[in-house]
Amino acid sequence: MSVARSTDPDRIGFDPARLARIDEHFGRYVDDGRLAGWQIVVTRRGEIAHSSTYGLRDREAGTPVEADTLWRIYSMTKPITSVAAMMLWEEGRFELTDPISRWLPEFADVRVYEKGSALQPYTSPAVEPIRVWHLLTHTAGLTYGFAQVSVVDGLYRAAGFNFGVPAGADLATAVRGLARLPLLFQPGSGWNYGVSTDVLGRLVEVVSGQPLDRFFADRILGPLGMTDTRWWVDEPDAKRLAALYTPNPATGRAFRADAIGRAALAEPPWLSGGGGLISTAADYHRFTQLLLRGGKLDGVRLLGPRTVRFMTRNHLPGGRDLASFSPAELTETVLDGVGFGLGFAVVDDPVPSRVPSSVGEYHWGGMASTAFWVDPAEELTALLFTQLMPSGTYPLRSQLRQLVYSALVD
Incomplete structure (x- = not known):
C-alpha cells in the first residue's frame, strides 16, 4: 500500500484513525481477489487529507498501482464534455432551450417509440424537439x-450501437445514425442514461468549429494542466495503463477483460464525449x-461561479x-x-438513499467502477479509481x- 498525505488531516477536520479504515476496508477487495487494485484521493478545503493506492494495476504482469497509473474513466468523461458545452453557452453561442436541430439537422424529425417489437416497432413523431438542456x-x-x-x-444494438458505434463511423457519422433511431420517450418526459453526452460532444464540435479532442486540449x-488525460494510450505510456477486469461469475474474482480493455491502446475511430477519456488521479483531482x-483553478477560469452553481442544481422537471x-x-x-443537473447527479436529500452526503453534493462515475464527488457544503472532494x-x-x-463522512469529525 502507498499512502501520501500533504496535510495534517486533524487540521482540516478528519480523524486520521478513521481515515485509515478506508484502506483497511478496500484492501480486503484486493486481498480476496474481487479487485486487482485501486487508488483513492480525499481532499478538503483544497488540501489532500488522504491519498492511497493498493494492489496491482496489472495483476498478470505483477505491476503495482502507482500515483501516475492511467485509468479508463469512461462516463467520468461526461462532466468534462458538459463543462465544454457550458463554456460555449457562457459565450452566448446557444441557449439551453434551443433545439439541437439548429446545428444537427438530422434531429429535425425524430420519432418516438410507442409499442411493438424490435422487428416491428411502432413510432410517432416527437411533439417536443430535443433541446440542448435535454442532452x-x-x-x-x-x-x-x-x-x-x-x-x-x-x-440500437441492431444498428451497431452497443459498446461502441458501427464500424468505420466517426463522431459525425455516428450521431447521424443515432438520429435515425426512435427515442425511448418524448423529450423532457423522462430520464434515461444514454448517448446524450456523445451527441452533446458533436454539438460542441459544430458550434465551436473544432474537433472535440482539439477543443478539449485547447480549452x-x-x-x-491535465497533461495525462487523453483519448488513447500510446506505446511509451502503455505500461502505466491499468488492466481492465470483470467479475468471474463462478468465483467472484476479477477476470481480465482484454477484448474491451485493449481498445484504450489504439486511436479511437470516434471521439466519445460520453465515455472516451483515460486519465490519472492527479489530473481528475484538478x-x-x-x-x-467555482470554475477557476490556479488563475485559470473556465466557467463563472454562478454557472457552476446552476449546473449543479437539480434540473429535472418538478x-x-x-x-x-x-x-x-x-x-x-x-x-x-x-436529481440531475447539467452533467452531474445532484443530491437533493441523502436520507432516501441511506447513504451519507450533503444536500447539493454532485457526482458521477464510470463503467469500470471509477467515481468522484464534490461536496460544496463540506468543501470536500473524493476520487475512486479501479x-x-x-x-x-x-x-x-x-x-x-460511509467511510469518508464517518471520518469527518469537526
Whole structure:
C-alpha cells in the first residue's frame, strides 16, 4: 500500500484513525481477489487529507498501482464534455432551450417509440424537439444499446450501437445514425442514461468549429494542466495503463477483460464525449478542484461561479428525483433523493438513499467502477479509481461515502 498525505488531516477536520479504515476496508477487495487494485484521493478545503493506492494495476504482469497509473474513466468523461458545452453557452453561442436541430439537422424529425417489437416497432413523431438542456440532463429520450432493458435498446444494438458505434463511423457519422433511431420517450418526459453526452460532444464540435479532442486540449485540458488525460494510450505510456477486469461469475474474482480493455491502446475511430477519456488521479483531482472552486483553478477560469452553481442544481422537471423519473435501473448512482443537473447527479436529500452526503453534493462515475464527488457544503472532494466492469458489481461508491463522512469529525 502507498499512502501520501500533504496535510495534517486533524487540521482540516478528519480523524486520521478513521481515515485509515478506508484502506483497511478496500484492501480486503484486493486481498480476496474481487479487485486487482485501486487508488483513492480525499481532499478538503483544497488540501489532500488522504491519498492511497493498493494492489496491482496489472495483476498478470505483477505491476503495482502507482500515483501516475492511467485509468479508463469512461462516463467520468461526461462532466468534462458538459463543462465544454457550458463554456460555449457562457459565450452566448446557444441557449439551453434551443433545439439541437439548429446545428444537427438530422434531429429535425425524430420519432418516438410507442409499442411493438424490435422487428416491428411502432413510432410517432416527437411533439417536443430535443433541446440542448435535454442532452445535458439525459432527458432527450436517447439510450444505450448495451443497457438491454427496452425495445429501443435492441434497435440500437441492431444498428451497431452497443459498446461502441458501427464500424468505420466517426463522431459525425455516428450521431447521424443515432438520429435515425426512435427515442425511448418524448423529450423532457423522462430520464434515461444514454448517448446524450456523445451527441452533446458533436454539438460542441459544430458550434465551436473544432474537433472535440482539439477543443478539449485547447480549452480545458491544456489550461488546467491535465497533461495525462487523453483519448488513447500510446506505446511509451502503455505500461502505466491499468488492466481492465470483470467479475468471474463462478468465483467472484476479477477476470481480465482484454477484448474491451485493449481498445484504450489504439486511436479511437470516434471521439466519445460520453465515455472516451483515460486519465490519472492527479489530473481528475484538478478537474474536481476547478468545480469546487467555482470554475477557476490556479488563475485559470473556465466557467463563472454562478454557472457552476446552476449546473449543479437539480434540473429535472418538478424537482423530481431519478427514482421517480427514470424508467430503468442504473448503476452509476443511487436514484432515491438524487436529481440531475447539467452533467452531474445532484443530491437533493441523502436520507432516501441511506447513504451519507450533503444536500447539493454532485457526482458521477464510470463503467469500470471509477467515481468522484464534490461536496460544496463540506468543501470536500473524493476520487475512486479501479478497473472493474460493470460498475455496481460491488457497492464501492456508497461504502467510500460511509467511510469518508464517518471520518469527518469537526
